[in-house]
Amino acid sequence: MSMRTFSYQALPNRVVFGAGSLSKLNEEADRLGIGRALVVCTPQQTDAAEMILQKLGTRGVSICARATMHTPTEVTQLAIEDLLDARADGVVSIGGGSTIGLAKALSVRTDLPHIAIPTTYAGSEMTPILGETDNGIKSTRRELAILPATAIYDVELTFSLPPALSATSGINAIAHAVEALYAPDGNPVISLMAEEAIKSLARALPAIQRNPLDREARELAFYGSWLAGTCLGSVSMSIHHKLCHTLGGSFDLPHAETHTVVLPYATAYVAEAAPDAMAAIRRALGKDGSAAQGLQELAKSVDAPTSLEQIGMSEDGLDRAADLATSNPYWSPRPLERDAIRGLLEKAFKGERPD
Secondary structure, eight states: OOOOOOOOOOOOOEEEESTTGGGGHHHHHHHHTOSSEEEEOOGGGHHHHHHHHHHHGGGEEEEEOOOOTTOBHHHHHHHHHHHHHHTOSEEEEEESHHHHHHHHHHHHHHTOOEEEEESSSOOGGGOSEEEEEETTEEEEEEOGGGSOSEEEEOGGGGTTSOHHHHHHHHHHHHHHHHHHTTOTTOOHHHHHHHHHHHHHHHHHHHHHHHOTTOHHHHHHHHHHHHHHHHHHHHSOOOHHHHHHHHHHHHHOOOHHHHHHHHHHHHHHHHGGGOHHHHHHHHHHHTOSSOHHHHHHHHHHHTTOOOSTGGGTOOGGGHHHHHHHHHHSOOOOSSOOOHHHHHHHHHHHHHTOOOO
16 A cells, blocks of 8 residues: 555454463453353354353353344343343353354443454454344444453364355455455555455465364464454445445345355455555465456355355345445445446346456
8 A cells, every 4th residue: 555644543452362262261351350251152152152151160150142143133132131130240252243243232232341252253353343233224333342352362263163154254354354455544554464364364264175173274264364353443344344234234144155245346346446455455365367356266266155146135135235235335445336336236146257
């Protein structure tokens, strides 16, 4: 990027990274003054939550296994009741973006500390951003109180993440880094992190597909996801996230898979308006050709979905999606024009070459 005028603000959260770092959980809880912890998870991850509850010992009071995609506000209200019933003074989340999202919603509503223990590459643990769905419309807000106080990255927790989920979760993380490269409030530090994140994940994900127990690849993917999450937490979102929030919140498409499909098309849409970003993406991928094509080739190489039709989108919803995405748009280096966005969604629906 050119050395334009910029501002940089480091986020005030703590990262504990490395194999076996879960052993530091109680130390981190002590540091935050948590004496009664509510453990948050999805209904599918109660075994992991039970393990965390055991590690917390007497400070682990109960499990809230309500987390679900897109953080519906009605689910959050039920979880608030669980929190009050438990008389908890802190929240510990174990899982991916849905789980960490619910714990963020609890933390920001109660002003209680939150320790996030990610098991995927979503990056939510590094952001002061909360996406919530109310009456089928997903909206996001950004405030410092949403940011988890501590994130514990223990690579041992990612070995059980299936290859298919590893692929889409990792490309979801890459999407955070890609958009950071053309954000209006970007800066040289975040651009360095973003390029390193893309490079790390692009190397790690094919290796994980070959061998899900490859420790070096898993560590590299977690490192990349931490960097990508930091990027997402530090600068503004743009066209890609707007499209994915629309498709996920209003059409109930799966989060990581939607990011995976849309990313090449959103990248192609802004390519001419963001040449420095495109050059950085190409360098990170180590590919000739366009950045958009390189991103789609990466998805294909890890057997990830490449069309909206594959992940459950109905073609008769494309017009409404285009209307929603352009009715309250995020900033974009190329403005969101309704007909052009409709065309982008058509290509993404069919899985066509992105540019």
